[in-house]
Amino acid sequence: xxxxxxxxxxxxxxxxxxxxxxxxxxxxxxxxxxxxxxxxxxxxxxxxxxxxxxxxxxxxxxxxxxxxxxxxxxxxxxxxxxxxxxxxxxxxxxxxxxxxxxxxxxxxxxxxxxxxxxxxxxxxxxxxxxxxxxxxxxxxxxxxxxxxxxxxxxxxxxxxxxxxxxxxxxxxxxxxxxxxxxxxxxxxxxxxxxxxxxxxxxxxxxxxxxxxxxxxxxxxxxxxxxxxxxxxxxxxxxxxxxxxxxxxxxxxxxxxxxxxxxxxxxxxxxxxxxxxxxxxxxxxxxxxxxxxxxxxxxxxxxxxxxxxxxxxxxxxxxxxxxxxxxxxxxxxxxxxxxxxxxxxxxxxxxxxxxxxxxxxxxxxxx
Numbered sequence: 001x002x003x004x005x006x007x008x009x010x011x012x013x014x015x016x017x018x019x020x021x022x023x024x025x026x027x028x029x030x031x032x033x034x035x036x037x038x039x040x041x042x043x044x045x046x047x048x049x050x051x052x053x054x055x056x057x058x059x060x061x062x063x064x065x066x067x068x069x070x071x072x073x074x075x076x077x078x079x080x081x082x083x084x085x086x087x088x089x090x091x092x093x094x095x096x097x098x099x100x101x102x103x104x105x106x107x108x109x110x111x112x113x114x115x116x117x118x119x120x121x122x123x124x125x126x127x128x129x130x131x132x133x134x135x136x137x138x139x140x141x142x143x144x145x146x147x148x149x150x151x152x153x154x155x156x157x158x159x160x161x162x163x164x165x166x167x168x169x170x171x172x173x174x175x176x177x178x179x180x181x182x183x184x185x186x187x188x189x190x191x192x193x194x195x196x197x198x199x200x201x202x203x204x205x206x207x208x209x210x211x212x213x214x215x216x217x218x219x220x221x222x223x224x225x226x227x228x229x230x231x232x233x234x235x236x237x238x239x240x241x242x243x244x245x246x247x248x249x250x251x252x253x254x255x256x257x258x259x260x261x262x263x264x265x266x267x268x269x270x271x272x273x274x275x276x277x278x279x280x281x282x283x284x285x286x287x288x289x290x291x292x293x294x295x296x297x298x299x300x301x302x303x304x305x306x307x308x309x310x311x312x313x314x315x316x317x318x319x320x321x322x323x324x325x326x327x328x329x330x331x332x333x334x335x336x337x338x339x340x341x342x343x344x345x346x347x348x349x350x351x352x353x354x355x356x357x358x359x360x361x362x363x364x365x366x
Contacts, residue, residue: 035049036050049244052307054315057092058091060149061087061088061323063325064086064101064141066333068130078110079126080339081109083106087325113125124164125170127162128173132180142188153200153326154200155199156290175262194305196306196310198287204286208229232286239277249269271289272291273286287306289306
């Protein structure tokens with residue numbers, strides 16, 4: 001959608017609807033092709049869209065999420081983090097066991113982060129710290145529990161926003177973070193646990209670009225299209241309920257991807273993505289996973305096993321398609337204003353005599 005200067009709500013709505021109409025015209029072109037009959041170039045065993053077989057809840061799952069906030073004093077930056085892990089065991093579609101990590105009630109903890117005055121460096125530091133805490137907890141649960149699948153809230157790799165520049169002192173911590181992701185991949189492979197990232201809200205357009213650039217039957221229809229459609233809209237419009245897209249690699253060119261270029265090929269070449277449409281009133285769910293041939297499954301079998309479990313975990317509410325274990329982890333990891341204020345007040349009370357203060361915007365009298 002083009003950037004346009006508008007000065008009223010009605011004008012904004014008009015621009016949005018005009019953009020939607022343009023997008024729907026592109027979708028109408030794509031609907032002329034039966035994607036369920038076109039072979040997926042990234043996995044020749046399946047099609048571009050495939051039916052989902054929703055499995056029964058008869059497995060164990062873990063999920064980890066965290067809440068975090070960065071607060072700035074005049075001479076220091078504090079990041080408050082609360083990470084929570086959840087373990088659910090299902091037998092015959094019933095929850096038979098559950099555990100919470102590190103414990104059932106978890107307190108938020110403060111961490112001294114970068115003292116830089118640059119907002120960008122503060123964001124890098126906070127993002128890396130949060131991911132480190134989540135990966136450490138995921139690793140702890142995988143090592144201690146008998147799991148079928150382990151879920152990460154968000155991507156299965158760090159995001160570009162978490163990547164410092166090469167000359168930044170946070171770069172060392174970023175490189176350690178990459179190593180920690182690799183160690184988690186290896187641990188999940190060793191224990192034969194499916195490791196999956198679930199993205200709650202996604203603005204990617206990779207699947208649309210595959211249709212636009214890599215599929216003969218569809219790219220000819222989109223030659224004159226300057227619009228880039230989001231995958232969620234594309235998949236929602238083209239897939240029936242309880243269908244998924246064919247899997248595709250996280251990046252067409254991992255070696256030039258800003259984050260995947262930091263991984264060895266054995267990992268970057270085996271990171272896959274698929275979208276699941278499980279409701280007609282909520283957008284599709286993007287999941288990401290790393291494929292290990294050592295599990296003894298073909299890529300299609302591997303994908304179908306993951307999709308079957310994820311679909312079962314998302315089957316409780318058609319208005320909000322997200323795995324139950326991740327919902328629980330999200331709820332329990334949310335930071336409250338009371339928690340944040342208690343921590344910051346305690347720190348300020350013990351440091352104000354040394355000159356530490358809240359920033360003025362945090363201390364306004366009006």
